[in-house]
Amino acid sequence: MTSPVQQGRDALRAWSANQPENFFAADPYLQAALAAVWGQDRYQEYREELAHLGGAAAALEADVRLNHRNHNLPRLDPWDGLGQPTQPIEHHPSYHRIGTVLYGSGQLRALGEPGHWLYALSLFYLGAHLGEAGHNCPIACTAGVIKALQAVGTPAQQERWLPRLLNTEFGYAYTGAQFLTEVQGGSDVGANGLVARVADDGSYRLFGEKWFCSNAGADLILITARLEGSEPGTRGLGLFLAPRLLDDGQPNHYRIRRLKDKLGTRTMASGEIDFDGTVAEAMGTLDHGFLTAMTQVIHTSRLYNAFACLGYAQRALHLAQGYARHRQAFGQPIIRYPLVQQSLAKMAALVASQRALALHLAALQDEQERGELSPERKAALRVLVNLNKSRNAEHCRAIITEGLSVLGGNGAIESFSPMPRLLRDVVVCENWEGTHNTLYAQTLRDFSARSLHEPTLAHLRELGAGLAPDANRERLTQRLDTLSSNLQDCLNGDAARASLEIKGICRGLADVAAGLCLAREGETWPLFPGAENHPSPALLLSHFLGLGSRAEIDDLSRLEALA
Ligand SMILES: Cc1cc2nc3c(=O)[nH]c(=O)nc-3n(C[C@H](O)[C@H](O)[C@H](O)COP(=O)(O)OP(=O)(O)OC[C@H]3O[C@@H](n4cnc5c(N)ncnc54)[C@H](O)[C@@H]3O)c2cc1C
Structure with missing residues (x-):
């Protein structure tokens, strides 16, 4: 007869032992989405490297945790023992082991040829399941330097700097x-x-x-x-x-x-x-200078920022779903309680929709790099990257907070799971590369001074028109029509009032964009082995910001399916 204490600890041990061993293999949605964008041949070409990094990143958790101990954090060490200037920052060896895997994946090398952003960002996203891990921000910044050099660097600068920036050997590669x-x-x-x-x-x-x-x-x-x-x-x-x-x-x-x-x-x-x-x-x-900084560098880091937050949020979902299956309360696993199912459903729906939009933006970025984007779609990409930087971070913070609550008190404990770390990292991501207000203000300027809302709305309508006609398409296009009319009123009104109203409009547009991308992506799931049993996009959309009626959203059998 095992004691209650023993049973409790065994359940936690079982949860801990059942973490995904491979972040890519554990994610059939991502696989289905990438296969749909690239087509089977190109997907197969990349699959092995994505799966390799998915496994290698999952195996790094112990190093990430070690690196996070207070005494292992980076230290300023500008002088050597003889008083000579030296490498300014000292990192713990775990930092170098993590860097070896992440840079070694070839995610920066991939940027050497146009049209590889989706691939590079998918690799980056898998690494981001670890949280910042000391390297996400440097990788995003390195991508920004690469992009600026490719766009405006002289041939001499490109020849001098790009080979080391694209190199995969951590320690030798420039960051x-x-x-x-x-x-x-x-x-x-x-x-x-x-x-x-x-x-x-x-x-x-x-x-x-x-x-x-x-x-x-x-x-x-x-x-x-x-x-x-x-x-x-x-x-x-x-x-x-x-x-x-x-x-x-x-x-x-x-x-x-x-x-x-x-x-x-x-x-x-x-x-x-x-x-x-x-x-x-x-x-x-x-x-x-400022234009180059904004269009090449900050645009790139805003795109990376979204994939970073998404990696953290997907990890929080893995942690919470597994925990809910193993943790017992009042005689049954907590996943049986509709309130827990509701939390997991909300997390799953938000992760899926936010990721669908991020993948869509990365695919558009590839088209842009290959010179295939019309000026209108380029404008839509610029606006949507900004809207998404803000809204995605907000949703991802909400997902992680929800996940932390599913773990109860254990969710707040540093040694128990990565959840506290993920929450801290996502809050930072929310505020750098442009705060929410800065992005609302920039969007308002883009709309009022340059009429960029027109190509943005046209792009969203085009996404809607491509969907199978069903209730979700109807709801999303209705919401888009309402936002479009609110936007017109906002642009015609008083400037100070407009600076307030634009916030709700930005959030709404980002949500509709994510909903449309999710609905589009979901049409491909039934075709992909492993993803065919996932909840339909209709079910996810009804949870995604309550697009359905209250009764639909809280339908108990639906909640169970989502959880
Ligand atoms: C961990 C970390 C690392 C960073 N690394 C870098 C880096 O490597 N390089 C770099 O350049 N920067 C970096 N930053 C800085 C970051 O980009 C800035 O903090 C961010 O741009 C906000 O600027 P600020 O802190 O000066 O805030 P402020 O601009 O002072 O803003 C304060 C508040 O006022 C609001 N506000 C400002 N203007 C308006 C307006 N017009 N309308 C309404 N509200 C407004 C903001 O939204 C915010 O809520 C980093 C920040 C952090 C936290």
Whole structure:
């Protein structure tokens, strides 16, 4: 006869032992979605590497946990024993083991050819099941440097820097960073004051400080600075590229003042940096500096941000679903309780819909890179990436909080599961690369000054028109019509009022976009072995922001199917 204590611990042990061993294999939705976008041949070509990383990433959990111990966090170590400058940041060996797997997956190498964003971001998403793990932000920043070099770099710059950025050997491969924020302004980038002076040899020297510098030990830094004498505001900002080491191997005249003690993303080093004559090159034409930063660099990191949050949210779903099957309360597994099923249903529906939209955006990005996107669809992509950056992070935070509650008190315990870490990381993701308000304001400007709502709405209508005619299509298109009319009123109204109303419209548009992508993706599930038994998109949509009636949403047999 086992004691109640023993039974309780056995159930937890069974849950702990039944975590997915492969994040890709555990996810038939993702497999079905990728097979549908790429077609079977291309899917088969990539499948092996996705499955390989899915297994390798799942095996890294112990290292991620080890790296997160307070005494193993990154440390500033700028001098060697002889008082000479050295590698500025010291990381625990677990950080290097994780990096070896994530960079070794070839996710950055894939960006060397146009049309591989969906593949690269799918690999990134699998790694993000671990949380930030010290490397998500650096990988996203490196992708931004690659994209900027490809778009506006000179042939000499491309030849010099791209091979090391695309390299898969962690430690040898260069990693990138992007420093915009200063103490006086993050959202208000035009307030930036870091100065660039032209040197005698025609290169630039940077002077001043940056307040938030993630991946502070990066090899190549993209940095905004104001050329002496140029106009104020964002117009006067140039974009520069600065290597960590000069050609002679000496450090490039900047000093990390200190590392920040952060709420989340703790194993990734974010510092405050003083620049004192840092040698830099122009990245593209300097009078387009802010434009290049926004269209190439920040656009890329907003896309990556969504996949990071989604990786965390999907992991929270795995944890909560498994826990609910094993944990007993009042004589039965908690998954039998409709309230727990409702939590899991909401999480599953939100993960599926958010991911469907993110995958759609990555596929559009591929079309853009291959030169296949019309200017209208390019505009829709720009708007949807911004809307999604904000709404996706909000939903993913809600998913993880819900998952934490399914684990009850254990959900709050650091040594019990990755859940607290995932929550801390998602909160950081919500606020960098543009806060919610910044994204609402940018969208309002895009709509009112450039009429970008027109191609965006047209793109969403086109997605709706491609769906099989059913009740979901009807509901989604009705919602889109309502939002479109609210938007017109908002744009015609008073500016201060519009700045408030745009928030609900942005959220609504992002939700409809996710719903449409989910409905479209769901049409492919029955065709994919392993995904055919998943709940229908209709069922998910009825849970996704209550698109169905209350009775439909709380239908007990539906809840059970979803959970
Ligand atoms: C862990 C971490 C790492 C980071 N790493 C980097 C990095 O590597 N490089 C980098 O450049 N930056 C980095 N950042 C900075 C980040 O991008 C900024 O924090 C972010 O852009 C917001 O800027 P801020 O902090 O100055 O907030 P503020 O701009 O001061 O905003 C404060 C509040 O005011 C609101 N607000 C501002 N303007 C408006 C407006 N017009 N209308 C309505 N509300 C408004 C904001 O939404 C926010 O809620 C990092 C941040 C964190 C937390």
